[in-house]
Amino acid sequence: MFWHSFKYAFRALLKSKAMMFWTLIFPFILAILFNMAFARLHDFDVFEAFDVAVVDDENFRDSEIFKEAFKTLSEEGEEQLFVTQYVDSEKADQLLADEKVDGIVYIVDGEPHVKIKKNGTNQTVLTTAVEQIYQSSKMIEDIAGTKINEAVSEMSPEQLMRGEMPDVEKIYKDAVATVSEAEPNVKDDSRVMNMVVIEFYTLIAMACMQGSMLSSEMMDRCLPNITSRGKRVAVAPTRKGIVIASNLLASYSILLLSLIALIAFMRFVLGVEFGSNLGFIILLAAVGGLASTVMGMMLSIVLKTNNAAKNVIILIITMVGCLFAGMFGGNKGFFDNLSPIINKISPVGMITDGFYSLYYYADLARYFSNVYGLLIVAAIFMILSIRGLRRQRYDSI
Amino acid sequence: MKNVIEVKHLSKSYKSHKAVDDLSFEVKEGEILGLLGPNGSGKTTTMNCILALLKYNEGEIKIFGKEMSPSAYDIKSKIGVVFQDVAVFDELTVYGNIDYFCGLYIQDKTVRAEYVEDALKLVGLTENKNQYPKQLSGGLLRRLNIACGIAHKPKLIFLDEPTVAVDPQSRNNILEGIKKLRDSGATIIYTTHYMEEVEILCDRVIILDKGKIIASGTNDELKALAKIEEKVTIEVPELSPIQLSGFESIKNVSEVSYDNGVMKVVFNKGKNNLADMVDYLKDNKIQYSKIFAERPTLNDVFLELTGKELRD
Structure with a gap:
């Protein structure tokens, strides 16, 4: 019975043009478009550093990491990204209005912000670079914080009583060194190419969410309570759990095959360099896709409305998750600070964080914490779904 | 004959609206029971309660002598349902759809293949079996909907308005199919708005209104409930207003209308109605070309019982 139901659910999904477009074709189109947009970045002979304005105020001067990062990225040489002008806020706005710079970077409360006038490759590179710097700074804080806590816990009560403290400066320097060494874990270590890879990571994360x-x-x-086909299934002598499990497996199988095809297409056709991360990318995509698939099931059970309204709600939830996760040119760090909990519990937040951690961190602890987090979220969604399904008879249908 | 369905004191409310109100009835093995009623009378709600799709407030429902519940799989395996809305997968072929739904009941692939072919033959879709639902006309789609509900050869079949919006040929095919199902021993609950279908098919009829049974019985028993005895149609080329008003004075006449040379007179129950009217025509020297009388139909009874005002 299970495989009978699975066979037809799988076949029906494969023949559903709308579903196959959004699951399979759309991510491929986006991948091709990304590849075209970043095509010129592959050819370093033609890549030219572009003009940016940095608002040189107290906030910027207090941010050692940004100061250092912009200094490095503006140094003349093969890896120069920016031609940076350090100016005040008014002057920066004037330069942007006159299109003498492609964007403005300014710091507020330790968080970077980018102001652009139009969209383009340079603007995308600037936004991604600033996000990358911010992620690095957060990671340095994370690592240093952990190391300080470890150092304090290793100190004896006598040492603490004497007021001895760990060597915070050294810990921070080590953290900076760790982050620098961690970057990046791919064959081509050009900063520009790594930004391209992270855009493709984002695309894989978005494709995972199609599972919902x-x-x-x-x-x-x-x-x-939604469709007449559902009524017909409900009056059949087949256990509801079997029909639902087979449909869920069919959905997940299609998603998984699509994700593997997408990753293979990126790697072998578009030539995106994932380095030694390919296996981890597939694993994270598989787990993320599972969480997304179970989330779709849970929402479908919980939301008592018609199919079209349900799809809109799922789309909104997914897109808000994507926005908070730093997609669509958003700043992940900004949303992390705005509402830290959302990225910690939303599947798309965990998927992107997992990919970011693959990119930023040398060890895999954070990557696996996201993998486990996704599995836990999937389990919670599954429990909620089962509880919802137990109400087998409805007040109205 | 055994009772296949027993419904006792069934009540179901949607908030303050009582959709089904203390309903009790039985369905005998091998009969076709017609469930009639205007829109919103509680037919589909009753059916959904019987099928354990809906929670109900009070009452008891037994099918094949056992209490019906969502997990009563042994009962469900003997039931087939054809819902009002077409419930098929657009992405599967005609054969695929029937095979999928039949497979929820029949696991043996060889038996299932045979059953699917039988269902295709029954509804006349053998030549369309490789087509997709979108390629089918409305009538063929309805026939596919029926095939999906009955392919597993159930002993009890619920048919909820299966002939809505179909062409006369498809309708005829569907009605013939239902007769064949009855002849093969199935018990059928049939809901419809088409009274002539009920007269052709149903052994017994229940008329529902506002969630209650307002009448039940065989076709003849229901017709006997009608206040009218007969409806007489007369072709009268010319008729003065005085002559017309004179018809109302004939004994037992309840309704008179005259339009375009055709006069319709409705008589309540009584003796010699037709003779009295012919006498009146002669006495008043009214010329007429044709005259014929009709007995009351189920439709007349239905309208008498449920009223003629429009429903939603």
């Missing part, structure tokens, strides 16, 4: 749509669509076909 797939499973929601399949669930609606099993729920008698």
Whole structure:
């Protein structure tokens, strides 16, 4: 019965043009577009540093990491990204209005912000670079904080009583060195190329989220309060759990195959260098896709509305998650500070954080914490779904 | 004959609206029971309660002598349902759809293949089996909907308005199919708005209104409930207003209308109605070309019982 239901659910999904477009075709189109947009970055002979303005105020001067980063990225040479002008806020706005710079970077409360006038490759590179610097700074803080706590816990009570403290300066220097060494874990260590890779990571994370749509669509076909097909399934002598599990597996199988095809297409056709991370990327995509698929099922059960309204709600939830996770040119750090909890519990937040950690961190502790987090979230969604499904009879259908 | 369905004191409310109100009835093995009622009378709600799709407030429902519940899989395996809305997968072929739904009941692939072919034959879709639902006309789609509900050869079949919006040929095919199902021993609950279908198919009829049974019985028993005895149609080329008003004075006449040379007179129950009217025509020297009388139909009974005002 399970495989009978799985076979037809799989076949029906494969033949659903809308579902296959958003799951399979759309990410491929985006990958091709990304590749075209970043094509010139592959050819370093033609890449030219571009003009940016940095608002040189107290906030910027207090931010050692940004000061150092912009100094390095503006040094003349093969890896120069920016031609930086350090100016006040008014002058920066004037330069942007006159299109003499491609963007403005300014710091508020330790967080970087980018102001651009139009979209383009330089603007994308600037936004990504600033996000990268911010992520690095957060990571340095994380590592240093952990090391300081470890050092304090290793100190004896006598040492503490004497007021001895760990060597904070050395710990910070070590953390900076760790981050610098961690960067990057791919063959081509050009900064520009790494920014391209992270954009492709983001695309994989977004493709994972299509699992919600797939499973929601399949669930609606099993729920008698949504569709007549659901009613027909509900009056059959097959256990609801079997039909739902088979539909869920069909959705997940299609998603997984699409993700593997997408990653293979990026790697072998578009030539995106994932370095030694390929296995971890596939694992994270598989786990992220699972969490997304179960989330779609849970929402489909919990939301008592029609299929179209449900799809809109799922889309909004997914897109808000994507925005908070730093997609669509958003600043992940900004949203992390705005609402730290969202990125910690949303599947898309964990997927992107997992990919970021693959990129930024040398060890895999944070990567696996995201993998486990996604598995836990998937389990919670599954429990909520099962509880919802126990209400097998409805007040109204 | 055994009772296949027993419904006792069933009540179901949607907030303050009582959709089904203390309903009790039985369905005998091998019969076709017609469930009639205007829109919103509680037919589909009753059906959904019987099928354990809906929670109900009070009452008891037994099918094949056992209490019906969502997990009563042994009962469900003997039931087939054809819902009002077409419930098929657009992405599967006609054969795929029937095979999928039949497979939820029948696991043996060989038996299932045979059943699917039988269902295709029954509804006349054998030649369309490789087509997709979008390629089918409305009538063929309805027939596919039926095939998906009955392919597993159930002993009890619920048919919820299966002939809505279909062409006369498809409708005929569907009605013939239902007769074949009955002849093969199935018990059928049939809901419809088409009274002539009920007259052709149903052994017994229940008329619901506002969630209650307002009448039940065989076709003849229901017709006997009608206040009218007969409806007489007369072709009268010319008729003065005085002559017309004179018809109302004939004994037992309840309704008179005259339009375009055709006069319709409705008589309440009584003796010699037709003779009295012919006498009136002769006495008043009214010329007429044709005259014929009709007995009350189920439709007349239905309208008498449920009223003629429009429903949602």
